[in-house]
Amino acid sequence: MRWACLLLPRLALDVVLRTRPDPQRPLVLLTGPALRRVVHSANEAARALGLHPGQPWATAQAIADGFDRIDHDESGVEQARELLAGWAYGYSSQVSLAFAHAVVLEIGRSRRLFGDWPTLEPQLRAELQAMGFSHRLAAAPNPWAAHVLARVRDGLSVDHDGLPSMLHRVPVERSGLAHDVVQTLRRMGLHDLRAVLAQSRAALGRRCGAEALRHLDRLSGLIDEPLACYRPADVFQARIELGYEVESSQALLFPLRRLTADLGAHLRARDGGVARFVLVLEHERRPASEVVVGLLAPEREATMLFELARGRLEQAQIPAPVIGFGLRADALPAFVPERRDLFDTRPQQGLPWAQLRERLRARLGDESVLTLEHHPDHRPERAWRAQAVQSRRPAPQLLLTPAGSRPGWLLREPQPLDHDVATIVAGPERIESGWWDGFDIRRDYYLVETVRGRLAWVFCDAGRHGPLMVHGWFA
Known part of the structure; x- marks a missing residue:
């Protein structure tokens, strides 16, 4: 087996920055009780102003001005991890969230589909960057070693034979051992795993406990404990806290693009599509309003989902300023790709009819795009009707006529x-x-x-x- 670890060193900050049109603007996340607020994390622009994690909020206000502040949302961090786990599920059926601020996945069995690590690594990095997540990647024979190596250096990849020598260089502070165990080892004069593993197992057990020994055995691959595997949900739900009031649909396009991109990643990972989803507009002093986006056939391309949602959103009337924006998809049916010819004869900028039809319905309204349907009437001029396009419309009962007797x-x-x-x-x-x-x-x-x-x-x-x-x- 071979495992990859996606370490997310600043996940809490990325959760907020990826939803902001200007991620370069100074930003800090605050945590703690009301009277003891401290800086949880700060982006590079805020650090340049002298702000840093652990700093009291009063000190941060006295040092600098002209930066944004947002409360740290732990639930949003976990939702982001689940989003990334759903994305990683597209590469492996064994994905786990067992490690904090990380996602691990087994990649050995996916080698025939995605290639070896030198081929897979750039693809993972490109997609993570497009999704707006900072990351560190490492690959190892087991998930515990992959997690530790990702904490040591970005891009490390070792096989079974090279794992012992690479683990020997790992400082005890980054070995994944408990904080009290690390302090004990440092007092013993042991600063890396080479020195730790050279000690008597019985002596380590007496000083550090059985759990530390079990962790070292997992790193070395001596024991293989199963991890709880992630399974993608049958529904998709995401939300973005805007932090300010929005009165125009144009200002909602950036968070809409992010939400539809996340939905597309979730759909590709579970090899499904979506035929209906709802945009939820949250208001401060009135119930949330909804914009329903319905499709005639399941779709999963993020660009297509964005265009359809954009058309519906621009037609909708926003009853009050929006302070929160969400997307909910309760039904995710199977997705059957459109059949294409080996040599596609459409113009380069041409669209398949299904996509063009959905764009017209989103822009013009459902009742403005009509289709001709048979009507059970023997009179030729009344044997058809123009109807609004609908999905799963029951086929009308056709009247039998002699073959080839009706003109086109x-x-x-x-x-x-x-x-x-x-x-x-x-x-x-x-x-x-x-x-x-x-x-x-x-x-x-x-x-x-x-x-x-x-x-x-x-x-x-x-x-x-x-x-x-x-x-x-x-x-």
Whole structure:
């Protein structure tokens, strides 16, 4: 087995920065009780002003000005870890959140799909960067060693034979041992795992306890304890605290792009799609309002989801300033990719019909995009109707007609035939209907070929003498 660790050293800060249009603006996260607020974390711009973690809030206010502050949200950090676990599930079926501020995944069995570590590592880094998460990556034969090596140096990768020599260089402070155990080892003059592992096991057990020995055995691969594996949820829910009041839908596009990107990553990881999701607009003094985004077929591309949600959001009326923005998808059906030809003949900027249809519905409204459907009526001019496009519409019951007897081009109004008939190909076919609604007809239809070689669908009133009327042309 081979495991990779995604260490997230500043996850709490990234959770906030990835939702802000200007991540370079000075920002600090605050934690602690109201009278003892301290700086939990600060971005680079805030550190340049002299702010740093652990600093009292009163001191930070006295040192600098012109920076933003947000309360640290531990639940948001855990939601971000679950988001990353769902994303990692697209690379491995064994993903675990057993380590704080980290995600570990087994990558040995996915080698045939994604390649070896030199191929997989750049792909993981590119996607993590696009999602807005700072990270450190390492690969090792077991998840405990991968986690420790990621804390030591970014980009480390060792196999089973090279693991002992790499572990020997790990300082005890970064070995994952408990803080009191680290202090005990340092008092013994042991500063790295080489010195620790060289000691008598019995003596280490007496001084450091059985749990420390078990942790060292896990690092070395002597024991293999199972980890609780993550399973992607059947629903998706994410929320962004805006921190200010928004009155225009245009100002919501940046958080909307982030939310739809997270939804797309979740869908790709579980190999599914979404046919309906809800945008939740939170207000301060009134209940939250919702904007429903419905699709005719499941979709999972983040860019497509953003365009559809953007169209719906721009049409919606925002009843009050928005202070929080969320996205909820309760039904995630299976996704079947559109079948494409080996050599796609569409123009480079062309869109498949399904995507174009969804964009038109999002921009113009559901009732503005219509489709032609069969209607159970024998009268040709009433045998179809324009209906709003809907998903899972039950198929109408079709009336049986002779094969090949209906033209592809039906005239809006019948017109007299202005050419002589050369041959009667088929007919007569009598259509007599409509007595119940006052638009009754009684016609005899023929398929004829004119002297000009064109095939026409003509009729004359049954029992009457009159000119032949053309009702449609065959291609």
